Amino acid sequence: MRLLLAPMEGLLDFVLRDVLTRVGGADRCVSEFIRITGTLLPDKVYLGIMPELRNGSKTLAGVPVRAQLLGSDPSSMAENAANLARLGPEGIDLNFGCPAKVVNRHGGGASLLQDPAQIARVVEAVRKAVPAHLPVSAKMRLGFNDRALMTECAQAMESGGACEIVVHARTKLDGYRPPAFWEEIPRIREAVGVNVVANGEIWTVEEALRCREVSGCDDLMLGRGIVADPGLALAIRKALAQGTHTTEAGIDWPVVVPQVQRFWQMVCEDLEPRQRAGRLKQWLNLMRRRFPEAEIAFQEVRTQTDQSTINDWVQALPQRDLQQEWRWPQAAATTDCLEPEVQSVAA
Structure with missing residues (x-):
């Protein structure tokens, strides 16, 4: 099992990544999104959002950090991904899940879940633009207004070259309102051959264990839950090792x-x-x-x-x-x- 730290704009930035990875239990982090709008960004933008690039793409506790890009134009995304690759990120993650209105109005984030073909073009362009050894992954929601295209979107990410897909188990319309629909994730897992990571509404050990059972995913991505309880990853690992459903905090x-x-x-x-x-x-x-x-x-x-x-x-x-x-x-x-x-x- 791997436990990943979610990218959370305005919350889970490099400061909290440093603190939470010092507590322990996380295997990998993803940066907040770096928004690509048609221009080649200077290095200072990448480094400002992800200063871990100065430390071998790791937090000071030694946990790898993957850089996340958000955009809808394949050429611009590819150009910036290649530029970012010079700085040595652990990998490139592509954001197809951000529900923010300002992002969606400009065709980024979750809005692309309405167009699987465009998703495939973006992923393929980035995959071709960066060195073969560099992982390219993607993060998605179950859809925009509904779940009608969720498997097609996941398949588009895989066909474009994504090696892993994180699924936030809500649509853009659902926002962050509970519940998360973990029961939909098995359909995505069956539709693709790459690893799928479950994400959304995991606040406690019990919810983490239930999410793994319902989704069928071995790996989880933790967001607000681990910010609220910095010991959550440790507690999940302890519960799995002991075969218990403890309600105790990890710290x-x-x-x-x-x-x-x-x-x-x-x-x-x-x-x-x-x-x-x-x-x-x-x-x-x-x-x-x-x-x-x-x-x-x-x-x-x-x-x-x-x-x-x-x-x-x-x-x-x-x-x-x-x-x-x-x-x-x-x-x-x-x-x-x-x-x-x-x-x-x-x-």
């Missing part, structure tokens, strides 16, 4: 705390000041699903915007019992981030 809150500190350090180093507080709140907000302590932490930081105040709060986390009432630390005079300095692949 406890005291293990999460140093990762929160590292996350904040990297956010301060690598993101714009206006993005920093929001990114911390975004992650704590999701972790409320799994950790009671994260609920308390989120309530403490949700109204804070001052970096020095948040810095003091993050520094104090290891010494605090979040199950007890405690006052917000006084803001320090400095706006420096945490010490010691943390290495960043984006530096």
Whole structure:
């Protein structure tokens, strides 16, 4: 079994990839999409979205990262894929699943699920443009407004040269509303000869095990579930090894705390000041699903915007019992981030 980290625009970026792969359990990551709109992108765009290219296409924990491209023009996609290949990505992944309206209006993402022939042309162009040793994979949904073309789309990806297909088991119309329709994935598996990976609505160990059973897929891709519970991949592996359906987290809150500190350090180093507080709140907000302590932490930081105040709060986390009432630390005079300095692949 392999567990992959999903590409999630505005959420699962290189900062969280670093943190989550340090916790452990993930076999491979996929970058957020690099949007191709008809021009040859400069290297700084690829490196800005996927700074792991500077580290041999791996996170600092050593987990491979595959670069994802999003676009609909075969020539432009091929040209950019060849350009990106110079930087040594672990592989190229093609996005046929993004449901965002702005993307779909311009013919990208899930909108291509209405045109299997165009999907085949895009995949084939990219496959021919990059070195033979470089894997080319694809990510799809079950369809655009319905599932009528889902097997045809998967077959188009395979015929174009994709070596693996990740299936987010919802249509574009479904968005991210539960449930995910894992029971549809076997039809796709039967229609193609390449490996199929199941994705969508896997928040717990129980859901991961049920997804494997219902979909028939050995491999899973984890998204919001592993952001909410950084130990989810470890817990899934433990459950499979022991043959149990444990509800225990893979890690406890005291293990999460140093990762929160590292996350904040990297956010301060690598993101714009206006993005920093929001990114911390975004992650704590999701972790409320799994950790009671994260609920308390989120309530403490949700109204804070001052970096020095948040810095003091993050520094104090290891010494605090979040199950007890405690006052917000006084803001320090400095706006420096945490010490010691943390290495960043984006530096």
